[in-house]
Amino acid sequence: MALLDIRNLSIDISTAQGKVRVIDKASLTIVDGSIHGLVGESGSGKSLIAKAILGLHNANWTVTADRMFLGATDLTKLSANDRRKIMGKEIAMIFQHPRSYLDPSKKIFSQIKEVLPTTSVKKLFLSKIKRVPEQSTQQRIKELLHKVGIQNDQTVLASYPHELSEGICQKVMIAMAIANNPSLIIADEPTTAMEAVTRAQIFRLLYKLNQLHSTTILLLSNNFGSISNLSDYITLIYSGQTVESGSYKQIINSPMHPYTEAMIKTILEFDESISHKSQLYTLPGNIPSANQLPIGCRLGPRCPRAQRSCVTNPEPLNFKGHVISCHFPTLDENQHANTSQRK
Numbered sequence: 001m002a003l004l005d006i007r008n009l010s011i012d013i014s015t016a017q018g019k020v021r022v023i024d025k026a027s028l029t030i031v032d033g034s035i036h037g038l039v040g041e042s043g044s045g046k047s048l049i050a051k052a053i054l055g056l057h058n059a060n061w062t063v064t065a066d067r068m069f070l071g072a073t074d075l076t077k078l079s080a081n082d083r084r085k086i087m088g089k090e091i092a093m094i095f096q097h098p099r100s101y102l103d104p105s106k107k108i109f110s111q112i113k114e115v116l117p118t119t120s121v122k123k124l125f126l127s128k129i130k131r132v133p134e135q136s137t138q139q140r141i142k143e144l145l146h147k148v149g150i151q152n153d154q155t156v157l158a159s160y161p162h163e164l165s166e167g168i169c170q171k172v173m174i175a176m177a178i179a180n181n182p183s184l185i186i187a188d189e190p191t192t193a194m195e196a197v198t199r200a201q202i203f204r205l206l207y208k209l210n211q212l213h214s215t216t217i218l219l220l221s222n223n224f225g226s227i228s229n230l231s232d233y234i235t236l237i238y239s240g241q242t243v244e245s246g247s248y249k250q251i252i253n254s255p256m257h258p259y260t261e262a263m264i265k266t267i268l269e270f271d272e273s274i275s276h277k278s279q280l281y282t283l284p285g286n287i288p289s290a291n292q293l294p295i296g297c298r299l300g301p302r303c304p305r306a307q308r309s310c311v312t313n314p315e316p317l318n319f320k321g322h323v324i325s326c327h328f329p330t331l332d333e334n335q336h337a338n339t340s341q342r343k
């Protein structure tokens, strides 16, 4: 079952040069309880999609979507106020550079305390009748820290963010994110600029949260290699257009889009991950800037298979949940037969 279902999401931003369609009919379906990787080079629109999900629109954005459901709730129909309420409870976000999101003037204890859900009146009433002692704030905070693998809780709780490493700050952010038991955590490049050991620890922690508590996780990254192994499902995005989406197996074993193929080839040949903001050597050129977007399929100027028809947007093709948007995808015989029948 889909926890989040987004179809044809577009974001137009008004700039001094006019309106720019930064996200162009992107679709994303996230299965409940899964880890879903959203992967694309820097500037492809991952963070914009996260902001659109959270309803954090700037005044100069126009956001449209054919469908945007969180469970049974139609997010497009909610008022800004109701949207904020749902988002605070159901969806939590973890960012890159966690230290810059923590308040430098407050100790960790009070920062976590601020995000703890208040005990409901009903719970308080029951604890009084049954004489079950209400768990103290201190205990609840300690439990959260233990959940994210912080053992020396006393030291961490008494510290200011600048006294802690980037890795510990990210664990604190994750503890704050899970305080409300959200159904979805969006992790936007959660390990950028971290050392390999810390990066592995954070990914292991997110994996554990998913396995033990069935928390659904949307992992945003420009680093296909580092998150693909962790992901049950993967969506690739290029310049605001979602180009291919499917299960880990479908994407790794039978990629159909030239962009996905280039991503996988880069990783296989280098046998390592692509670092932040680096180029895909298998595709010439760079991702276009927002004010120089090609018409139709935006990969066109870099694509080895591009033909004249690529100046129109390809319609998505769906092969048992493996969705591809390309006029000339790599298909096997069955898929060929399937698409010919449709035509």
Ligand SMILES: Nc1ncnc2c1ncn2[C@@H]1O[C@H](COP(=O)(O)OP(=O)(O)OP(=O)(O)O)[C@@H](O)[C@H]1O
Pocket (backbone or CB within 6 Å): 013, 015, 022, 040, 041, 042, 043, 044, 045, 046, 047, 048, 049, 058, 189, 221, 222, 289, 290
């Ligand atoms: N507020 C804004 N106003 C105008 N253009 C914007 C704004 N925010 C983002 N963009 C443009 O939208 C595109 C997508 O940006 P976004 O930050 O979502 O990319 P990203 O995939 O998250 O990249 P990164 O991997 O570097 O975080 C970029 O071309 C960016 O310049």
Ligand code: SF4
Pocket (backbone or CB within 6 Å): 257, 258, 259, 297, 298, 299, 300, 301, 303, 304, 305, 306, 307, 310, 314, 325, 326, 327, 328, 329
């Ligand atoms: S639609 Fe054309 S330009 Fe786009 S990826 Fe496919 S072949 Fe390349």
Ligand SMILES: [Mg+2]
Pocket (backbone or CB within 6 Å): 046, 047, 048, 188
């Ligand atoms: Mg980003």
